[in-house]
Amino acid sequence: MRPATRIRTGDDWAVQTYSQFGAKILQVAQGLLDAGVEAGSRVGIFLNNSPEWSEIDFGALTARAVPVPLYATSTTEQIEHIGRDSGLTVMFVGGRSEAERVLAAELPDLRRVVVVHPYEGMPDDVVSYTDFMAEPDLAAIDARLAEADGDDLASIIYTSGTTGNPKGVMIQHKALIAQADALDEFFDLTPEDHSLCFLPLSHALERAWTVVVLTHGCMNTYVANARTVAEQMVLAQPTMMVSVPKLYETVYTTAHSKAAGSPVKRKIFAWALKVGRHNQYAHRAGRTPSLWLRSQLKLADKLVLKAVRDAMGGPKTVLACGGAPLRVEIEEFFGSVGMPVMQGYGLTEASPLVSFNAPTDFKEGTVGKVLAGGELRIAELGEILYKGPNVMLGYWNNEEATRDTIVDGWLHTGDVGYIDTDGFLTITDRLKDIIVTLGGKNVAPQPIEGLILADPLFEHAVLLGDNRPFVTLLVKPSLTHVEALAKAGQWQGELQDWLKSSELLDELKKRVEEITAKLPTQERPKDTKVVDEEFTMDNGLLTPTLKVRRREVEARFKALVDEMYERLDKLKHKDR
Structure with missing residues (x-):
């Protein structure tokens, strides 16, 4: 049976x-x-x-x-x-x-x-x-x-938008069948998998x-x-797995941390990865690796590479990644240990598959070629448009949003990218402000920021976390309200001191926690930092309509943002 x-x-x-x-x-x-x-x-x-x-x-x-x-x-x-x-x-x-x-x-x-x-x-x-x-x-x-009928709805999946409530994506049976048929052309799935x-x-x-x-x-x-999942991978020994970048990043980080114990370990680790990488290069070029490379691979496998594969639950016939971009160095790492990760790209509105790499047709750093029967087009501002058999029927009870998203049969993805001369798609940016965490969770920042900005102490609030393990927050407090707090609390110093004080930071964090307490875990900021620079049109942090330029803010305060994540990462490892 x-x-x-x-x-x-x-x-x-x-x-x-x-x-x-x-x-x-x-x-x-x-x-x-x-x-x-x-x-x-x-x-x-x-x-x-x-x-x-x-x-x-x-x-x-x-x-x-x-x-x-x-x-x-x-x-x-x-x-x-x-x-x-x-x-x-x-x-x-x-x-x-x-x-x-x-x-x-x-x-x-x-x-x-x-x-x-x-x-x-x-x-x-x-x-x-x-x-x-x-x-x-x-x-x-x-x-x-x-x-x-194939036109029947197979599901309504609610997905976050940039503003307002989640919209219900109508997915048809024929869309799911089209995706399965497309995968069958490249992946040989058997009942033993x-x-x-x-x-x-x-x-x-x-x-x-x-x-x-x-x-x-x-x-x-x-x-x-x-x-x-780490324990379950080893117990289950699955031959197939689809994941988001967070899992691959964790394995990558853990492997490097174990190798960092001594200079000798680091040297052996780097050598083994280099041997594995060169063997993979040969295979991808259609060549048999040299006898010298093959002999080195046996030792590299014994010392390093097999341990990584074991941590992933053994060999895989399918190892795929979607939901968010996978960093190139992580993709190269898994290729080196003999477990190439097939990156793909999609969105709920495409049921969700748009493009994917396959074992016989792939290119690192890309999200593969378009689904069979589908078409890609790059529109103004580099936005990726998709037309195919698995595009959603539309948004449930929302004809206006459907008309805005599907124009003349083309799905406007809100993502930016390019198609190379070999037909491989690369994602470079996002037109939408939706944050996609490393865990593949979609977080719409504007409603959360709106909740926070309802408190007059906050002049600006910018939620961050795209391609990060969780969301964090940068805030620009209202100077007048800071002064009022300082006087009421009899804080020492003057305004510039108060903006850098632990008293202000503690108050801001407390309010953020209270405001976001009822939100799902992935939407609650794990840390908050204060920005004391003004947000103006002149310094590029505000648009002419006084909207915050999210990417400019993140770039301007990159050191502060990186410090937040590094500190939280250290705390997480310390607690283990």
Whole structure:
């Protein structure tokens, strides 16, 4: 019996065969039919990664309902927006925490809350997952599926915009199929392969990849807590993995830290990477490495390279990266140890795949070639435009935003880049201000900055964190309010002293923490620093319309920003 899903429970694996998985899917579908869920009705999935997540996902699709994933970190306010906007009728939740947040939201269309992990004292209108599932009426399910079409919605995924509330991206079945077909041209996935699912399934990348894994008969190993991924990689030994840069950066940093123990270790480490790199160069050029290189590789592998591969859970047939740019030195490092990382590029509005590198067709420093059947165009200001079979149908309940984003069939990505003469795409910048952390989390800075600026003590607030592990904050305080604080607190010195004082910094941090306390973790600044320079049009920090030039601010205060992240990184390692 072929294994479909696996998850770690204690010191053992809970494995489910495809036969068992398929039976659960039908039971979920029947439960939805019995609950009166009609074709096209929206169903929420609000739990951490688990086999149940996929059972619910495929069960909803079997009932021709539309799954709407929510991040497990979502606040009641975010749940309320998504639930009301999409008109959720049924919500599947993980346990007590998720259930209480859902029940606290005002969701007029919600008829049923289903809890995967029941808890004591559940309200009467909450039902357990096992009680919700029903014996399938195959005739009824077949009748529902008879009218299924590739144009049906496979999901509505809410993604942050630069301003306002998240927008619901409508993804069709035919888009997911087109992506799977495109990958099949370059990757040979077999039922013997198995993948590690640790990115949130509410993220378009992991969701689409899981569809590929399960529709190819591979096993999917679920990681409920992403913090355990290092341990789970070694235990699971996956042959396939899709990740964001944060994982690769962590392995890279850890390996270099271990080698930094002595000059001898550093020398051996550098030599081994050089040997591995030159062997890779030969293979990529279509040549067999020289006998001398091959003999050196055996020793380099024994001393250094194999240990890195072991830390990643052994050899990989697919090792991919998306969600944010991967630094070139990290990409070269993994190539040197014999684990080339296939970088790709996409966005939720493209379901999410736009381009990708493949084992037989790749170039370091790029995000690969466009998806088969797709087209790329570079527009004004270098913006990347994409047209293809997997472009979203549009934004749910938002025709204006759809018209602004898809023009004459071309998806305006908001990213800047160029296509080289070989057809490989390189991303150079972002037109949008959306912050994409190393963990692949999208954070819209303007609403958060707006909350902070509602406090008059803050004159300017700039949230940072693009391609960083988390977000931090630079603030320019209001001088008049600083003076008032200083007088009330009887601070020593004068204005320039107060701006550099620990008293002011402590007050600013306290207020930021209070203001952002209800936001999801990835949206709360991990540190705050004071900028005492004025923001003006003359010094380039403000536009003519008095908007902050985010990139100019980050560049101007680069030393201050780097110091923040370095200090936090040291504290993190010290706590270990």
